[in-house]
Amino acid sequence: MIEVAKFVGKSLVASPERRLEADADLEIVRRVQAGDVAAFDRIVEKYRERVFGVLYNMTSNREDAADLTQDAFIKAFQSIHRFGGQASFFTWLYRIAVNSTLSHLRKARLRSFFSLEQIDADAPVSREIIAALTDTTGGERDTYVRELQEKLNDAMQKLSIKHRTVVTLFEIDGLSHQEIADVMSCSVGTVRSRLHYAKQLLQSELQPYLRQ
Numbered sequence: 001m002i003e004v005a006k007f008v009g010k011s012l013v014a015s016p017e018r019r020l021e022a023d024a025d026l027e028i029v030r031r032v033q034a035g036d037v038a039a040f041d042r043i044v045e046k047y048r049e050r051v052f053g054v055l056y057n058m059t060s061n062r063e064d065a066a067d068l069t070q071d072a073f074i075k076a077f078q079s080i081h082r083f084g085g086q087a088s089f090f091t092w093l094y095r096i097a098v099n100s101t102l103s104h105l106r107k108a109r110l111r112s113f114f115s116l117e118q119i120d121a122d123a124p125v126s127r128e129i130i131a132a133l134t135d136t137t138g139g140e141r142d143t144y145v146r147e148l149q150e151k152l153n154d155a156m157q158k159l160s161i162k163h164r165t166v167v168t169l170f171e172i173d174g175l176s177h178q179e180i181a182d183v184m185s186c187s188v189g190t191v192r193s194r195l196h197y198a199k200q201l202l203q204s205e206l207q208p209y210l211r212q
Helices: 016-033 037-059 062-078 089-108 124-134 138-157 161-172 177-184 188-210
Strands: none
Touching: 016 037, 016 089, 037 062, 037 089, 037 161, 062 089, 089 161, 089 177, 138 188, 161 177, 161 188, 177 188
16 A cells, blocks of 8 residues: 655755765765775665666666666766766766666667656646545555556556656656756756656546546
8 A cells, every 4th residue: 555655755956965965976986086996886885776766667677677777887987987077976877877778778668667656746747646645545545546556657658768767757766857957968948848748648647547
């Protein structure tokens, strides 16, 4: 049973904590670039779970996500001397991971999975889902969640890979529009356009479930 308490909102703006985190990452990266190879283990430990979560929601396959996560860190390590600090390290790392996964999905044409348990509570679609969940209890709630999960997965699969990726980064990982643009090497306007299109499709597909 999925509890409403699991829907935790995330800040989508650059907070002081995020800036401090970026500074700490840069310090570690500089150590790696200076020859302290072991310091990279701290980067892996810090971001492995987050990267895996994003890639799992893009691929719907734990083995693929694990392999792609490992591959992303290997690529990041191999090219870390090219990181100049123009963007935050986690954005740079995500760009490597997401682009590799997009390439993998294009080749394999895999189905994508989107988990209700990880949706950002502050996202537009999420607010309607939470409102609907709040109005249900017990067995009715369990049935509703199962049906909604299936419908949400079906709706996500109707989106293109790039649209699904934008939704995953925004809804699940809480990245801002600018951060997503940096990760996907596109403009903020493109990110907003893709989110708007995805939101319209998802709301249309889920409308029967959002209005009890």
